[in-house]
Structures are given as C-alpha cells and as structure tokens.
Amino acid sequence: xxxxxxxxxxxxxxxxxxxxxxxxxxxxxxxxxxxxxxxxxxxxxxxxxxxxxxxxxxxxxxxxxxxxxxxxxxxxxxxxxxxxxxxxxxxxxxxxxxxxxxxxxxxxxxxxxxxxxxxxxxxxxxxxxxxxxxxxxxxxxxxxxxxxxxxxxxxxxxxxxxxxxxxxxxxxxxxxxxxxxxxxxxxxxxxxxxxxxxxxxxxxxxxxxxxxxxxxxxxxxxxxxxxxxxxxxxxxxxxxxxxxxxxxxxxxxxxxxxxxxxxxxxxxxxxxxxxxxxxxxxxxxxxxxxxxxxxxxxxxxxxxxxxxxxxxxxxxxxxxxxxxxxxxxxxxxxxxxxxxxxxxxxxxxxxxxxxxxxxxxxxxxxxxxxxxxxxxxxxxxxxxxxxxx
Numbered sequence: 001x002x003x004x005x006x007x008x009x010x011x012x013x014x015x016x017x018x019x020x021x022x023x024x025x026x027x028x029x030x031x032x033x034x035x036x037x038x039x040x041x042x043x044x045x046x047x048x049x050x051x052x053x054x055x056x057x058x059x060x061x062x063x064x065x066x067x068x069x070x071x072x073x074x075x076x077x078x079x080x081x082x083x084x085x086x087x088x089x090x091x092x093x094x095x096x097x098x099x100x101x102x103x104x105x106x107x108x109x110x111x112x113x114x115x116x117x118x119x120x121x122x123x124x125x126x127x128x129x130x131x132x133x134x135x136x137x138x139x140x141x142x143x144x145x146x147x148x149x150x151x152x153x154x155x156x157x158x159x160x161x162x163x164x165x166x167x168x169x170x171x172x173x174x175x176x177x178x179x180x181x182x183x184x185x186x187x188x189x190x191x192x193x194x195x196x197x198x199x200x201x202x203x204x205x206x207x208x209x210x211x212x213x214x215x216x217x218x219x220x221x222x223x224x225x226x227x228x229x230x231x232x233x234x235x236x237x238x239x240x241x242x243x244x245x246x247x248x249x250x251x252x253x254x255x256x257x258x259x260x261x262x263x264x265x266x267x268x269x270x271x272x273x274x275x276x277x278x279x280x281x282x283x284x285x286x287x288x289x290x291x292x293x294x295x296x297x298x299x300x301x302x303x304x305x306x307x308x309x310x311x312x313x314x315x316x317x318x319x320x321x322x323x324x325x326x327x328x329x330x331x332x333x334x335x336x337x338x339x340x341x342x343x344x345x346x347x348x349x350x351x352x353x354x355x356x357x358x359x360x361x362x363x364x365x366x367x368x369x370x371x372x373x374x375x376x377x378x379x380x381x382x383x384x385x386x387x388x389x
Contacts, residue, residue, distance in 0.1 A: 024285070079110045097138065123159055139179060156188055184213045189234050211265050298325075302319055339383060346370075362376075
C-alpha cells in the first residue's frame with residue numbers, strides 16, 4: 001500500500017492540465033444490496049445517514065485539500081463536472097452534498113455551468129430533497145430504473161417497484177431539473193423480449209434526455225452468482241443480450257436519442273459530460289472510499305473500507321495504491337476508450353491493415369475517424385484487440 005507521500009514521489013511533470021477536470025465522489029452506503037452488485041458499498045439504515053453523511057463529507061473535504069497540495073494530483077483549474085456515485089448518494093442529507101461542493105468551490109473553484117450529477121434510487125427521492133439538491137447546485141439526476149417489469153426487479157433484488165423510476169423523474173422535472181437520465185439493465189434471467197420492449201417504452205415515456213442500457217454482468221461473489229451456481233437461475237444468454245441491445249438502439253434512436261457511447265444514448269446536448277471526460281482521457285479526482293482517479297497519467301485508488309479511508313483523510317494516506325502509466329499503457333487505454341465513442345478514433349493511432357480487415361468484416365466505418373457499426377458495438381472487445389495487435 002502506498003501513502004499520499006508515496007504518491008507524491010511519483011515523477012510526473014506537474015503542469016497545468018488542459019482539458020476537462022472532473023471529480024467523482026463515491027458514496028458507499030445503501031439500505032439494501034442488489035443481487036448483481038459488487039460495488040464498494042456497505043449497508044446502513046436511513047436513521048444512520050445524518051451521522052454517517054457528516055463524517056463522510058468531512059473526510060471528502062479533507063481529501064480535497066490533500067489532493068490540492070499533492071504535487072502529482074494538484075490541478076490548477078476549476079472543476080467542470082462533479083459526479084456523486086455509489087452506493088446510493090441520494091440517501092445522504094443534502095447538507096453533506098453541500099459540504100463537498102463548498103469545499104470544491106473554495107479549494108479549486110467550480111466552472112460556471114458545471115455539470116453536477118447525483119445518482120438516485122427511485123425510492124430515495126422526494127419533492128423536498130430534490131428542491132434542496134437543486135438549491136445547492138446539483139443540476140443533473142441519474143435514476144436507477146433497471147427495468148419496469150416487477151418480475152425482473154425481483155430477480156435483481158431491487159428495492160423499488162415498477163413505475164417508481166418514472167415517478168421519481170416526474171418529481172425531478174416538477175422540482176426544476178432539466179437534465180435527467182435513466183439507467184436500464186437488459187438480459188436478466190426471466191426477462192422476455194416483450195418485457196424489455198415495455199421497459200424501454202416506459203423509460204421513453206418519461207421524456208428524459210438520456211438513457212443508459214447495460215447488459216447484466218454477474219460478478220463472482222455476488223448473490224446472483226451464487227443463485228446461478230446453485231441452479232436457481234439460468235446464466236444470461238449472449239445472443240439474447242445482443243438482440244436486446246439491437247432493440248434498444250432501434251427504439252432509442254427512433255425517439256431521438258442517439259448513441260454517443262456503446263451503452264449510452266442522448267438527445268443533442270444531453271450527453272453526460274462527466275463520463276465523456278473519462279472516455280476522452282481527461283483528468284479526474286476520485287474522492288471517497290474505493291474511488292479511482294487519474295491525473296496526468298497517474299492512476300490511483302483509495303482505500304475501500306470507509307473507516308480506513310476516513311483515517312487516511314486526516315493524515316494524507318487515503319490513497320491505497322497508484323501507478324504511472326507508460327506510453328504503451330496510455331495508448332492502449334486511449335484506443336479502448338475512444339473506440340467506444342460515436343466520435344470515434346483517429347485512424348493514425350492504429351495499424352491500417354487491421355482497420356481494413358475490420359471494415360471488410362462490417363465492424364468499423366472508416367471516414368475521417370474510425371467508428372463502430374452497430375455490429376461492431378456488439379463485438380467491441382474483438383475490435384479493440386484487433387486494433388492493438
């Protein structure tokens with residue numbers, strides 16, 4: 001494990017960063033755990049959130065000050081995106097969110113018009129807390145819908161019921177949010193094509209400007225992985241997932257939400273600027289337990305356990321490990337990330353022989369950039385491997 005002092009010793013040119021500066025803030029608390037989740041989360045009751053939220057916010061504020069002083073992590077420009085992820089950030093009392101935003105404003109500055117997103121579970125929002133979030137500067141809401149089928153929600157161990165995500169979005173729009181997103185999951189055991197179409201239709205009916213759709217993954221050690229191993233549930237089927245991806249692309253595109261990243265569709269101007277910063281190779285601070293960050297080729301990860309992380313925020317050891325990416329690693333990451341975007345990859349970055357073969361296979365379009373076809377999006381890993389040979 002490396003302390004913040006060890007991270008500071010990494011030899012990277014300390015220069016003013018050009019381009020995006022995002023901040024990801026991890027909130028590790030949930031009231032229940034979904035069966036497919038392997039994120040760094042810990043169960044906590046709603047009654048505990050005032051005390052936990054105040055401690056968490058104090059730790060993040062201290063971490064901001066430490067990063068600002070750290071030679072390799074300091075960034076001499078204002079923040080242009082902030083993303084509160086989790087976990088369930090919407091469980092936190094709004095004053096805890098305000099504490100973090102105030103610390104960023106005082107320490108780094110926040111760009112006028114910065115995108116400030118908070119993830120929310122449908123059951124954890126109310127008209128009052130939505131208005132309060134807007135009042136402290138949050139201007140984008142990302143709601144975890146996953147499905148509108150009660151049977152699918154049950155298999156996923158989601159706490160909310162069908163229709164709850166749509167009601168959460170309606171409340172957010174009534175409160176004054178102009179940018180809302182819904183997250184969906186496809187390929188859950190027992191989900192039919194008709195069920196998936198109905199979930200997409202329900203999401204589109206909210207008139208949100210952004211929808212994400214992810215194929216269900218089953219990480220080892222999760223409750224769902226154990227159920228599959230015991231024969232209680234079938235493994236997700238790759239062909240079924242591919243069909244559902246194609247259906248999503250058709251329906252979302254027809255509704256005016258174009259794909260801009262393999263798993264994300266948006267109306268013009270509604271793209272998630274924070275996530276685009278990741279995919280375009282920008283710099284960001286990762287704050288909170290287990291958060292990951294990247295500054296000028298230095299990639300780092302915080303301690304996962306909240307108590308260990310919190311102790312580290314007081315003595316400069318919140319970072320558990322870091323590494324400096326060499327030119328080859330940077331190139332690999334750039335190809336992997338840029339290929340996922342509709343804006344595509346500069347052809348000069350990769351061998352032309354590989355490009356020609358992928359075009360002939362119908363996986364790439366080659367004009368001024370290299371862009372995935374729909375079939376290429378389904379076989380994205382294969383495309384990237386070919387481009388990196």
